[in-house]
Amino acid sequence: MIDLRLLRDDPDMxxxxxxxxxxxxxxxxxxxxxATYRELLGEVESGRAEHNRASKAIGRAGPDERPAAxxxxxxxxxxxxxxxxxLDHAARARDEAAAYLPNLPHESVPEGLSEKENVxxxxxxxxxxxxxxxxxxxxxxxxxxxxxxxxxxKTSGSRFVYLTGPGVMLELALxxxxxxxxxxxxxxxxxxxxxxxxxxxxxxxxxxADEHEFYKSERDGLYLTGTSEVGLAAMHSDEIxxxxxxxxxYAGFSSNFRREAGTYGKDxxxxxxxxxxxxxxxxxxxxxxxxxxxxATIRANQERILQTLEIPYRVVTMCAGDLGSxxxxxxxxxxxxxxxxxxxxxxxxxxxxxxxxRRLKVRFRDSDGARLVHTLNGTACAxxxxxxxxxxxxxxPDGSIGIxxxxxxxxxFDEIKAV
RNA sequence: GGUGGGGUAGCGAAGUGGCCAUAACGCGAUCGCCUCGAAAGCGAUUGGGGGUUAACCGCCCCCCGCGGGUUCGAAUCCCGCCCCCACCGCCA
Numbered sequence: 001m002i003d004l005r006l007l008r009d010d011p012d013m014x015x016x017x018x019x020x021x022x023x024x025x026x027x028x029x030x031x032x033x034x035a036t037y038r039e040l041l042g043e044v045e046s047g048r049a050e051h052n053r054a055s056k057a058i059g060r061a062g063p064d065e066r067p068a069a070x071x072x073x074x075x076x077x078x079x080x081x082x083x084x085x086x087l088d089h090a091a092r093a094r095d096e097a098a099a100y101l102p103n104l105p106h107e108s109v110p111e112g113l114s115e116k117e118n119v120x121x122x123x124x125x126x127x128x129x130x131x132x133x134x135x136x137x138x139x140x141x142x143x144x145x146x147x148x149x150x151x152x153x154k155t156s157g158s159r160f161v162y163l164t165g166p167g168v169m170l171e172l173a174l175x176x177x178x179x180x181x182x183x184x185x186x187x188x189x190x191x192x193x194x195x196x197x198x199x200x201x202x203x204x205x206x207x208x209a210d211e212h213e214f215y216k217s218e219r220d221g222l223y224l225t226g227t228s229e230v231g232l233a234a235m236h237s238d239e240i241x242x243x244x245x246x247x248x249x250y251a252g253f254s255s256n257f258r259r260e261a262g263t264y265g266k267d268x269x270x271x272x273x274x275x276x277x278x279x280x281x282x283x284x285x286x287x288x289x290x291x292x293x294x295x296a297t298i299r300a301n302q303e304r305i306l307q308t309l310e311i312p313y314r315v316v317t318m319c320a321g322d323l324g325s326x327x328x329x330x331x332x333x334x335x336x337x338x339x340x341x342x343x344x345x346x347x348x349x350x351x352x353x354x355x356x357x358r359r360l361k362v363r364f365r366d367s368d369g370a371r372l373v374h375t376l377n378g379t380a381c382a383x384x385x386x387x388x389x390x391x392x393x394x395x396x397p398d399g400s401i402g403i404x405x406x407x408x409x410x411x412x413f414d415e416i417k418a419v
Numbered sequence: 420g421g422u423g424g425g426g427u428a429g430c431g432a433a434g435u436g437g438c439c440a441u442a443a444c445g446c447g448a449u450c451g452c453c454u455c456g457a458a459a460g461c462g463a464u465u466g467g468g469g470g471u472u473a474a475c476c477g478c479c480c481c482c483c484g485c486g487g488g489u490u491c492g493a494a495u496c497c498c499g500c501c502c503c504c505a506c507c508g509c510c511a
Contacts, residue, residue, distance in 0.1 A: 041470060045480040052480090055492045059437035073491035240467085363467095370467070 001358045002101050004034050004094075017104040020320040022113045024101060033094040040087045047083055051076040099208055102325040103355040109329050112319025119319065124303065125312030127336055132397045136339030137388040138270040140395055144416050146170070146387065149269055158268060159260060159275045163384075166416045170390070171278065171383045173410035178280040178381035179251055181305055185297075187251040187282060192231025194254050195222040200234035203360035205326030205352070212261045228252030229377045232283035237360040240370050247286040247294055251380060254279065271384035272344065280380040285362060288354065291374035295329070295351045298378035302333055302347045305381060310404045311389045312336040314343060326352040335389035346385045349378030391416075 007014045011031055018024045054073040061069045110119045141147045146167035152160040163171060179189055201207040201223050206214065215224040225231060232252045241248065255278050267273035282301060286294045306313050318330040327350045334343035357363070357372040364373050394402045399418035408414050 038470070041480085045470065048481085049479060051491080056437070058491060070491050075491090077491055361468095 001098060001355060002104060003354070003358065004030075004098060006104075007031055008034060014104065018102075020105050020109070020111060021102065021323060022321045026097060027101075030094065030097045030101070033090065033097055037087070037090040037094045040083065040090050044080070044083050044087045047076070047080045051080055099202070102209070102323070103205075103328050103353060105320040105323060105327075106329040106351070106353075109323070110317060110319045113321035115319075115322045117319040118322055119317045121315040121317055121331075123312070123314045125307065125310070125336075127312050128338055128393055130338060130395075130397075134338040134341075134392065135395060135399070136270075136337070137272075137392050140339070140391045140399070140401070141167070141270060141387075143399060144391075144401065144419060146391065146416070147271060156275075159273060161271060161274055167387065169411055169413075170387055170416075173407055173412075174381050174383055174386055174390075175253060175278070175280060177407055177410045178305055179253065181308070182249075182251040182280075182282060182301060182380055185249075185301065186247075187249040190228075190232060190235075190250045190252050192225075192228050192235065192252050192254055194225045194228070194231065194257070195220075196225055196230055196234060197222060199237070200230050200360075201225075203237055204230045204233045204356050205324070205359065206230065209325045213259055215257050215259060224257040225254070226258045227256050227279065227377075228254035228281045229283055232281065232377070233356050233362075233375055234360060236285060236362045239362060241285065241362070241364040241373065243287065243364050243366045246364055246373065247284045247290065250283045252281040252283055254281075271388050274384060277382065277384040279382045282376075282378045282380050284376045285357075285373045286376065287364070288371065288374050291351055291353060291376060294374075294376055295349065298376055299331060299349050301380060302349060302378055306333060306335065306346070308404070308406045309386070309390060311346075311386075311393055313346065313389075316345075324350065326350065326355045328353045328355070335385070335393075337389060337392045339392040339395070344385060344388065346382055346389055347379035349376070351376045 002014070007027070007030065011027075015027055018027065051073065054069070054076050058066065058069045058073060110117065112118065135143075138149075142149065145165040146163070148162040148164050152162050155162075183189065195217065198207065198221060201214070206226070207223075214226055216222070217224070223230075229252070231254065232250050235250075236248070255276055257276055260273055260275060263273060271277070282298050284294050284298065303313075303315075313333045313335045316332045316334055318327075318332065323330050330348060330350045332345045332349075333347040335346045337344050352375045354372040354374055356375045362373050362375070363370040365371075390404070391401050394404065396402060396415075401416040403411050403414050403416070
């Protein structure tokens with residue numbers, strides 16, 4: 001949710017900002033709905049004031065004045081009821097329309113309407129030069145018993161896998177490694193609920209826009225989250241935090257569930273695009289003035305993890321048209337996959353500014369009263385895709401995988417032997 | 420799932436149809452007085468959202484778990500839901 005006052009005070013600025021993302025439909029209507037709402041609100045409020053006065057007068061009235069006073073108050077009450085119904089409709093119409101408005105892109109976000117216009121900023125790390133034909137992660141993974149895709153399909157359908165043997169050890173090692181690299185930087189580990197109420201999905205901006213992306217338990221009215229961001233963001237909903245407690249930093253670990261609707265035929269094998277995967281996620285609640293510094297912190301953590309794992313990657317800034325609904329800015333790191341011969345998104349960092357905070361009502365108190373915080377999220381380690389990048393980049397001619405130095409204390413072994 | 424009790428400010432808690440909503444009372448917090456300093460004591464202050472305003476002041480509206488209803492008027496009465504506590508049942 002954006003601040004509708006912005007739309008009220010400077011509609012051109014808002015329209016220009018949205019035009020950068022490809023425009024939004026019905027911006028003028030929303031402005032009109034808002035104006036109608038406020039006009040009605042004024043009428044209702046003065047109606048209520050009048051009625052309150054009449055009503056209170058009854059309490060003080062003597063027995064003979066009472067019937068007349070009651071009759072007068074009743075007339076006012078009836079009139080009010082009609083107005084209040086209209087106000088109610090107006091508020092609903094405005095809020096429903098406004099709920100679809102995405103965040104305003106930050107000025108540093110490049111122009112562009114499709115992912116083709118995302119900007120590659122930098123390349124980091126050595127691309128490995130193999131003197132043998134590099135295998136892709138599907139071949140390596142099934143050969144080495146890291147995962148079992150066929151049985152995943154048997155049990156749960158396509159895009160489900162069993163992670164097995166060394167795959168499990170690798171996952172647990174990566175999780176603990178990523179967690180450790182955040183703990184000493186003030187991130188508190190959290191395993192959030194992955195089944196959440198509608199308000200959490202709405203508050204993070206995944207609803208109403210991306211409904212089709214998520215599994216839902218209709219019977220209980222709960223959604224399976226596609227990222228621990230949801231549980232972490234909602235953790236402080238309806239709270240007023242202490243200014244001195246900011247930034248609040250969390251390292252969330254959870255399984256994530258995505259329906260991957262509309263991706264039929266894309267990455268159907270292996271760990272790249274699955275309905276269920278585990279991930280360590282950074283999430284920060286910050287003072288609004290500090291959120292871009294925090295953004296840099298989160299991104300630095302992401303890059304450090306990739307570098308430490310000796311995975312080459314490039315940094316891609318999303319253009320305005322490719323931003324998620326809550327994002328003012330989004331930057332991805334894409335790992336190079338020597339086997340597949342392409343780059344793969346392995347991390348993503350978003351500054352949602354006050355967009356989620358407004359919907360979730362997460363505020364802090366300073367001398368001006370309660371103000372909205374900013375929220376940010378960024379992958380620390382998406383386990384499945386990191387395993388993909390890791391094994392493709394650290395494969396050896398004989399089909400074994402070398403474990404990067406920094407991960408060995410966590411795996412307890414320094415290679416996955418060829419079989 | 421059943422029965423009983425409960426959800427009011429940062430916390431505890433009073434209030435069972437108007438004179439009780441910034442809301443009694445107590446605690447905590449902040450500021451001031453006192454003090455060399457502190458404690459004690461005394462005094463003051465101490466919620467959120469919204470409208471009006473260029474902004475401030477002011478004025479007004481809304482908020483007693485959530486949503487409906489009854490009434491001129493609801494924290495208070497009625498209905499539904501959620502959550503907490505206790506016991507029972509069921510399950511690990």
